[in-house]
Amino acid sequence: MIxxxxxxxxxxxxxxxxxxxxxxxxxxxxxxxxxxxxDGLYIRFPIEGWTLRWYDELLQRTAVLRALENSxxxxxxxAVVSTVLGVFAAKALVRYRVPGKGPILxxxxxxxxxxxxxxGVALLLMVSWLQIPLSLYTIAAGHIIICLPFAIATLLxxxxxxxxxxxxxxxxxxxxxxxxxxRVTVPIILPGIVASLLLTFTVSFDEFVMAFFLGxxxxxxxxxxxxxxxxxxxxxxxxxxxxxxxxxxxxxxxLGLKIGRRGAIxxxxxx
Amino acid sequence: MRMAVTTPNETAxxxxxxxxxxxxxxxxxxxxxxxxxxxxxxxxxGITVIVPFAMMGAMSFWTQVGFDYAxxxxxxxxxxxxxxxxxxxxxxxxxxxxxxxTLLTVVLVYPMAYFLAFHVHRNKLLWLIIITLPxxxxxxxxxxxxxxxxGFEGVINTGLMExxxxxxxxxxxxxSRTAVVITLAHAWAAFALLPIYVSxxxxxxxxxxxxxxxxxxxxxxxxxxxxxxxxxxVIAGTFLMFIPTVGDYVTAALVGGPDxxxxxxxxxxxxxxxxxxxxxxxxxxxxILAITVVGLMFLGLMLALKRWxx
Numbered sequence: 335m336i337x338x339x340x341x342x343x344x345x346x347x348x349x350x351x352x353x354x355x356x357x358x359x360x361x362x363x364x365x366x367x368x369x370x371x372x373d374g375l376y377i378r379f380p381i382e383g384w385t386l387r388w389y390d391e392l393l394q395r396t397a398v399l400r401a402l403e404n405s406x407x408x409x410x411x412x413a414v415v416s417t418v419l420g421v422f423a424a425k426a427l428v429r430y431r432v433p434g435k436g437p438i439l440x441x442x443x444x445x446x447x448x449x450x451x452x453x454g455v456a457l458l459l460m461v462s463w464l465q466i467p468l469s470l471y472t473i474a475a476g477h478i479i480i481c482l483p484f485a486i487a488t489l490l491x492x493x494x495x496x497x498x499x500x501x502x503x504x505x506x507x508x509x510x511x512x513x514x515x516x517r518v519t520v521p522i523i524l525p526g527i528v529a530s531l532l533l534t535f536t537v538s539f540d541e542f543v544m545a546f547f548l549g550x551x552x553x554x555x556x557x558x559x560x561x562x563x564x565x566x567x568x569x570x571x572x573x574x575x576x577x578x579x580x581x582x583x584x585x586x587x588x589l590g591l592k593i594g595r596r597g598a599i600x601x602x603x604x605x
Numbered sequence: 606m607r608m609a610v611t612t613p614n615e616t617a618x619x620x621x622x623x624x625x626x627x628x629x630x631x632x633x634x635x636x637x638x639x640x641x642x643x644x645x646x647x648x649x650x651g652i653t654v655i656v657p658f659a660m661m662g663a664m665s666f667w668t669q670v671g672f673d674y675a676x677x678x679x680x681x682x683x684x685x686x687x688x689x690x691x692x693x694x695x696x697x698x699x700x701x702x703x704x705x706x707t708l709l710t711v712v713l714v715y716p717m718a719y720f721l722a723f724h725v726h727r728n729k730l731l732w733l734i735i736i737t738l739p740x741x742x743x744x745x746x747x748x749x750x751x752x753x754x755x756g757f758e759g760v761i762n763t764g765l766m767e768x769x770x771x772x773x774x775x776x777x778x779x780x781s782r783t784a785v786v787i788t789l790a791h792a793w794a795a796f797a798l799l800p801i802y803v804s805x806x807x808x809x810x811x812x813x814x815x816x817x818x819x820x821x822x823x824x825x826x827x828x829x830x831x832x833x834x835x836x837x838x839v840i841a842g843t844f845l846m847f848i849p850t851v852g853d854y855v856t857a858a859l860v861g862g863p864d865x866x867x868x869x870x871x872x873x874x875x876x877x878x879x880x881x882x883x884x885x886x887x888x889x890x891x892x893i894l895a896i897t898v899v900g901l902m903f904l905g906l907m908l909a910l911k912r913w914x915x
Contacts, residue, residue, distance in 0.1 A: 344724060345720075345724055348716060348719070348720045348724055349720070349724070351716050351717070351720065352717060352720045355713070355716075355717045356735070356736075358713075358791075359736070359739060359791070359794070360739070361754075362747070362750040362751055362753070362754050362791065363739055363746075363747060363750050365750060365753045365754060365760055366746065366749070366750050366753065369753060376758050377753050377756060377758060377759060377760070378758045378759075378763040379760065379763040379764045379766075379767045380763075380767055419645050419646040419649065420646070422642040422643070422645060422646065423642065423643050423645075423646040423647075425642055426638075426639035426640070426641075426642035426643045427639070427643070429639070430635045430636060430638050430639030430642070431635050431636055431639070432635075432636050432639035432640055432643065433636050433640075438643065438647070441647075441650065442646065442647075442650065444654075445654075446845075447844070447845060447848050447849060448848065448849070448852075449848065449849045449850075449851065449852025449853065449869065449892075450849070450852075451852045451853075451854055451869050451872060451873065451889070452852060452889055452892075452893065453653075453654065453657075455661065455872060455876060455885060455886070455889055456654075456657035456658050456660070456661040456889070457653060457657045458876065459657055459660050459661050459664060459882065459886065460656055460657040460660050463660060475653055476653070478649060478653065479650065479653050479654060482646060482649075482650065486646075533741065536741055536742065537741065540741075540742055540743035540744065540745070540746075541744075542743070542744060542745040542855065543744075543854075543855065547876065556743065556745050559745060559746070559749075560745065563749065563859065572749070573753075576743075576746045576749065579742075579743055579746060580742055580743065580746060583741065583742035583743060584738060584742060587738055587741040587742060588734060588738060590741075591734045591737070591738070591741075592734065595730055595734070
């Protein structure tokens, strides 16, 4: 006898709550784009008129473009380095019986939980001890700590999702280790690599705390935004800049999550 | 690489196959291959995490003398933290505000995680992506958004004045502890949601049917079956959100007033305008210890609760 219990039926109350929850989650963020088109100097209702002049003003600021260039350079290198390290580490953790696997994974994932200020301050101490000047390089070093856990968390399921026999077959057919990696492993985990690149790029691109402690005179975009937040007159331009940053980040992360998960599900389905 | 671990016979065999000894060792020992692949990540994390932590620990026992440090290995910083009330006030306040934000988030997020786990059957992946999407993007901007919402001339105040519900802006909205707690709850919600969702998703559906067949109503089934089975997720979510929020300083700096300063703000000041790095290091260490103590107490409480419930 098949009985449909009431936990299979739609629950009206929960549906309403879900809508309320999503509204609460997105509404505050959406005020940034909304007011970026407002004609007034202050963030207030009612909105008197609509304008694009804040965006116009934004594009004329060379400091913004320089900060953008710095951010892209840092985020690009951090994404590549943490993804490459992540591919090796994830392969090792899934494929080989590494002694102390649990503690090693825990150590790598630790930065997800520890307050970023701790890493920022500790790294600042070391860098100044060694008399290394603060620069985009020190920011990148800090970002790698934060991005590596995301890279590994994205890549681990990819390695778990396919059969090692494919690599073994290629090896048996005479490919050496390096070519097995390039011609078998990389194509299979490619969605994971792309997802990891997109996600770590965005995390680094938007990261503020590490950049705050480890940055020198070259500003990244979040540092530039931080500096502008002290100037109330600059708010509208910050809103315009914030809108563009949010839009860019949302698109990258959406693609990253979509590519990362979709491929994984397909691989599981094939089994 | 030394050959001591192999017998001469095996070595001869390896040499006979035309392989060099290290390569043969690699082929034989899986663990070694794994460790070599892990080495770059571990070396980089060692240099950027372990070494700086050791240095921070060491410096916390130093003292600031003018623009220089004296490596006099004294407990002076810690004694000052213990004796001056400002430090314990800030530390306790940070722990309290992080706890309030965590509690608020877990309560708000649980029904949503429940909805996702039990009532969303199509496009589940899309739902998950849309919920987690904001948390990948600029933390600074998400906090700033609350300044737009809560500000003196912000969305809520000018909106309410426009409808005519209030005549004067509500001053308690911005630059208060409430503002910081709300902002923290919003900014970190995904950290609490995901583990709760995963633990709910893992619950075997036949257990629920069994409890229904045995005559439990929906409310009792929730409290006696679903909630206990999802507790690991609730505990994980609590930790994932509580630990980082204790050390937050951006939120308090942007939406908190003078009475909402947190320990993170003080640590930041020690490395900034106050310029007393040894004290900043000691404060950071103290914060880690305090988080550990509170975390262990919470875990103990949960274990006691579990024993009592049986």
